[in-house]
Amino acid sequence: MTARIIDGNALSAKLRGELAAKAAELTAQGTQPCLAVILVGGDPASAVYVRNKVAGCEKAGIKSLKFEYPQDAAPADVLGKISELNADPSVHGILVQLPLPKQFDEKAILEAISVEKDVDGFHAENVGRLSQGQEAFVPCTPNGVMEMLKSIDMPLRGAEAVVIGRSNIVGKPMAMLLTAAGATVTVCHSGTRDLNFHTRRADILVAAIGKPKFVTGDMVKPGAVVIDVGINRLPDGKLCGDVDFESAKDVAGAITPVPGGVGPMTITMLLANTVESATRAARKA
Numbered sequence: 028m029t030a031r032i033i034d035g036n037a038l039s040a041k042l043r044g045e046l047a048a049k050a051a052e053l054t055a056q057g058t059q060p061c062l063a064v065i066l067v068g069g070d071p072a073s074a075v076y077v078r079n080k081v082a083g084c085e086k087a088g089i090k091s092l093k094f095e096y097p098q099d100a101a102p103a104d105v106l107g108k109i110s111e112l113n114a115d116p117s118v119h120g121i122l123v124q125l126p127l128p129k130q131f132d133e134k135a136i137l138e139a140i141s142v143e144k145d146v147d148g149f150h151a152e153n154v155g156r157l158s159q160g161q162e163a164f165v166p167c168t169p170n171g172v173m174e175m176l177k178s179i180d181m182p183l184r185g186a187e188a189v190v191i192g193r194s195n196i197v198g199k200p201m202a203m204l205l206t207a208a209g210a211t212v213t214v215c216h217s218g219t220r221d222l223n224f225h226t227r228r229a230d231i232l233v234a235a236i237g238k239p240k241f242v243t244g245d246m247v248k249p250g251a252v253v254i255d256v257g258i259n260r261l262p263d264g265k266l267c268g269d270v271d272f273e274s275a276k277d278v279a280g281a282i283t284p285v286p287g288g289v290g291p292m293t294i295t296m297l298l299a300n301t302v303e304s305a306t307r308a309a310r311k312a
């Protein structure tokens with residue numbers, strides 16, 4: 028059996044078309060959605076992500092503002108910029124690209140962003156709201172995964188879901204969203220004793236580990252949906268995920284590729300959160 032491929036580019040194109048229409052409508056009513064992106068330091072992967080986010084905005088008719096700081100930037104300067112953007116009514120989303128250089132207290136930076144403009148969904152208040160099932164900005168990567176599961180009509184209620192990875196950006200919010208949707212969720216991590224025992228039971232297996240080709244076909248339950256959140260660069264320069272696609276695709280029922288899977292969906296959900304924030308601002312105005 029060869030798995031159905033869940034095409035993140037195709038799903039993104041469809042959703043981004045709908046978002047562009049909403050952005051155009053808001054702009055015509057006098058509120059062009061606007062995302063401000065802050066990039067600190069010279070991490071090459073972060074620079075690529077930010078470039079893709081800005082390009083995604085442009086294509087969807089969302090205004091973007093980019094602020095770059097050197098590796099040795101003073102946290103006070105970045106905090107000052109965040110305050111300025113919080114107070115600017117023409118800005119609807121603020122994103123600080125992570126990771127930050129070591130002189131930064133990441134938590135303090137994320138908490139400085141206004142909850143109403145926290146389109147990454149990383150502010151503690153948004154995390155708390157999400158955990159209680161209240162309206163909140165949902166972190167983009169796990170939200171994109173939920174859209175991918177919806178696109179294949181995957182029944183979530185009662186499904187066994189296994190998430191490998193417990194980061195604040197992916198693993199934890201992913202577990203919350205799957206739980207809210209009625210799945211029985213197990214979160215595995217570096218301390219998990221018998222990982223294969225868990226992965227082989229999973230109807231939905233989400234890999235967010237950060238290790239190239241970590242999940243192999245023998246770890247997958249036949250027919251399972253395998254979601255690969257990893258983006259790793261191999262020594263030859265090629266991208267690969269956390270899943271060994273070649274072996275997993277012969278066992279899984281559906282699988283996301285890398286590139287062209289979860290990656291484009293992350294940016295799509297960022298655009299969606301920005302348009303949502305602008306819609307709320309327009310409603311208030």
Ligand code: GUN
Nearest residue numbers: 122123124125126147167
């Ligand atoms: N670094 C890796 N993923 C993300 C993300 O989704 N948002 C931000 N701000 N930084 C990241």
